[in-house]
Amino acid sequence: MINHKSKAALIHEKSSLATQKGFHDMQNKISIIVPVYNTAKYLPDCLDSIINQTYRNLEIILVNDGSTDNSPTIIKQYAEKDNRIIVINQENSGQSVARNVGITKATGDYISFIDSDDKIKPNFIKELLTAYNSTGTILSVCGIHYKRLKSKTTEDVYVNPLRPRRPKESHKAYILYLLAIDGRIYSSVNKLYIAKIAKTISFDKSLNFAEDTKFVLDYLNKSRGEISFILKPLYIYNFGTETSTMRIVSTDWRNWQTSYNNLKSWLGKNPTLSEKFWLRLVRLRWRISFIRSKHRAKQ
Numbered sequence: 001m002i003n004h005k006s007k008a009a010l011i012h013e014k015s016s017l018a019t020q021k022g023f024h025d026m027q028n029k030i031s032i033i034v035p036v037y038n039t040a041k042y043l044p045d046c047l048d049s050i051i052n053q054t055y056r057n058l059e060i061i062l063v064n065d066g067s068t069d070n071s072p073t074i075i076k077q078y079a080e081k082d083n084r085i086i087v088i089n090q091e092n093s094g095q096s097v098a099r100n101v102g103i104t105k106a107t108g109d110y111i112s113f114i115d116s117d118d119k120i121k122p123n124f125i126k127e128l129l130t131a132y133n134s135t136g137t138i139l140s141v142c143g144i145h146y147k148r149l150k151s152k153t154t155e156d157v158y159v160n161p162l163r164p165r166r167p168k169e170s171h172k173a174y175i176l177y178l179l180a181i182d183g184r185i186y187s188s189v190n191k192l193y194i195a196k197i198a199k200t201i202s203f204d205k206s207l208n209f210a211e212d213t214k215f216v217l218d219y220l221n222k223s224r225g226e227i228s229f230i231l232k233p234l235y236i237y238n239f240g241t242e243t244s245t246m247r248i249v250s251t252d253w254r255n256w257q258t259s260y261n262n263l264k265s266w267l268g269k270n271p272t273l274s275e276k277f278w279l280r281l282v283r284l285r286w287r288i289s290f291i292r293s294k295h296r297a298k299q
Contacts, residue, residue: 030125031059031108031195034116035098040070042117042238047078049119049236051085055126060085061102066092071116096203096211099188103199111193117241118189121145124234128192131228138225139216140192141184145233149240156233158184164226169274171224172267175217176278178227179263180285185227188212190235197222209255210262217266250293256286 032050036043050060062075062085072089079085088101099113110129114120124142131140143159162181165174178185185191188203189212201218203211220227249255260283267275 026055026057028110028129029057029059029108030055030129030192031061031102031106031111032114032125033061033063033099033102033106033111034114035063035065035095035102036067036071036075036116037065037092037095037098038067038069038071039116039241040067040074042119042241043071043074046114046116046119047074049121049124050114051078051082052122053120053125054123055129058084058125059106059108061088061105062086063088063090063098063102065090065095065098094205094208096205096207100202100205103202106195106199108195111195111198112191113188115189115237117238119236119238121234121236125192127230127232127234131230132192134226134228136226137228138194138197138223139220140228140230142190142230142235143184143233144190145236146239147236149238158182158190158229159231159233161231162229170272171220173272173274173278175220176267176275176282179213180278180281184229185216186210186213188215189237191216193219194223207258209249210259213259214262214266217263221266250290253290256290260286 034046034050039046047060047062050058060082062079064072064075064087075085075087079087086105088105090098090101102113103111110132112125112128128140128142131137141158144157146155146157148154162178162184165171175185197219200222201215203215205211207214263282264279267279271279
């Protein structure tokens with residue numbers, strides 16, 4: 001005798017399967033790497049936003065890069081109340097080295113980087129991880145909510161849709177297109193990386209400018225998958241906390257030129273006509289950004 005399930009039973013069964021799938025997804029451990037250097041003013045907000053994520057299976061790696069303010073005390077207090085926090089103390093070596101130490105220590109399936117003077121919305125990790133449900137995704141990227149501390153204004157960026165990669169378009173041509181159109185893939189934050197790929201590369205500690213962009217490009221060069229974009233401002237960036245040193249390096253064209261040379265090396269020999277076209281547009285965009293940096297430095 002055939003057992004015909006009622007509509008209610010089928011709905012309940014689907015609901016149960018969805019719950020099981022959600023539980024299974026929670027088995028993916030996410031390693032969040034936070035370099036910390038003298039950001040005591042912003043650090044509690046940053047850490048609160050991380051430990052209160054709706055996605056709970058986290059490994060929170062705090063790399064104290066020789067802070068001389070109250071940051072070490074704050075880190076210790078948070079580590080004592082949340083056993084997901086791992087603390088690494090080192091002499092001041094720079095953000096790239098701190099991130100690399102975090103990558104080495106990470107045991108998660110995915111990795112995300114958060115700057116210690118920024119914070120994230122409660123569903124930041126959950127939404128970035130969900131984006132990996134798309135077939136072939138190797139990187140998920142969300143929008144950014146900019147808080148300009150001096151002018152006390154805000155702006156949501158990278159929340160507009162971009163075209164997907166075309167069927168016959170090379171991966172590198174598409175990445176150059178993204179670099180030329182807007183800045184959503186420049187930074188190492190606002191992203192979720194596959195750990196086994198991220199662990200094969202590192203931040204270039206010899207660079208003090210655009211090392212984030214080089215890391216993202218190196219990561220994307222390791223696999224020919226697709227990028228999934230979440231058109232929501234889930235990362236909150238406090239604009240205006242940069243040190244005077246950071247502002248100075250962005251006003252020296254030689255640093256932009258070094259980044260451009262790295263981009264050309266990444267592109268390789270014999271680029272296609274499409275790749276050459278987008279490369280020229282990236283250079284033009286960077287020239288405009290350089291001029292804007294010099295203008296901001298005078299304000």
